[in-house]
Amino acid sequence: MTATLENAAESTVDPAVTLSAVRKSFGHGSNSVLALDGVDLRVVPGEFVCLLGASGCGKSTLLNLVAGLDAPTSGSIELSTSRPAVMFQEAALMPWLTAARNVELPLRLAGLKRGERREKAGELLSLVRLEGAGHKRPHELSGGMRQRVALARALASTLGSAEEGTPGLLLMDEPFAALDAITRDVLQAELVRVWRETNTAIVFVTHDVREAVRLAQRVVLLSSRPGRVVREWSTVDGDEPALINDITSHLREVISGHAAA
Incomplete structure (x- = not known):
């Protein structure tokens, strides 16, 4: 059976990060672009969450807002750590x-x-x-x-x-996307090992369903632009093939709905 969450998991633990009705637009007037619209998200300490969605749905924008690299147009972002770390697709050493x-x-x-x-x-x-x-x-x-x-x-x-x-928070923006398949597979396994050893909360952006299911405890699907949270899944004790099929089906619906709009 596929585990589906209609809302973010409730917990009595103080969250590592909380987004409430976050909205982000770029530009002004008729030329403005709405990237995110009313995003609510809560990540508890030590949790591994994957943000999944089509290209251009606002995943990277959301990470930038949490990292403090940009500010939301409206809504609020609350962190229990003052030093979220960011890891990008390029190592940038x-x-x-x-x-x-x-x-x-x-x-x-x-x-x-x-x-x-x-x-x-x-x-x-x-x-x-x-x-x-x-x-x-x-x-x-x-x-x-x-x-x-x-x-x-x-x-x-x-x-x-x-x-x-205070809990550590690591923001990862498709960090393995530019690597070959074998190296990517190895680093995914290494990331899970490191996460378990450090208990750092991770918000990981990807457009790869299999990567999301393999890595995360919770997968959050964003709609096509403007990005909104449309569905969430728990991967804990889930049937991996069934999860992949269910998430892929909903991702296709999101992409198809955007193309038909």
Whole structure:
């Protein structure tokens, strides 16, 4: 049986992030474009949520709003952490810095001393299975290895929140989309392992149904532009093939409805 949620899961735990009636438009007057319209979303600490939808439905816009890179036109976003970390499709590493120094960068900005930064960076590189690669620069690493460094750097950005007793929040915008299928499959498994070990809340954007079902505890489907939450599924104890079929069917309905509009 497919587990379907009509509303976000209720919990007595304070959420890592709460979006209430979030609306975002770009431009003004007749030239304005409504990207998001009345989005309500609640993610609890340690939860892994995938945002799924067709290209242009506002998934990346929503992440940018949560990250504080842009502001909603209306509605509210409440965070229990002041340092959400963001990981993009491109690793975006500093090419002149080694892998270890790239991971150290957010720790340096957070004011950690050199010795503590190096120790934390080494721990995080070990966590993403890059022991011994800290001295290498980005051009000496494969695409998959660069994304591992980017993941370690993003986790470093959440450490301040964890030390302050607030939940970490990691925002991921199709981080594996540019990788080959085998590397992507490996990194998906590695991400789940790292998430379980760190208990960091993750909001992961994808347009791949199989990736969403494989990774997330909850899959949230956004409509085509303007993006609205139209359906949610729990993947916990679900029948994976049935979930994939059900979600794919609803995604096709969303895309078809937009094309016919």
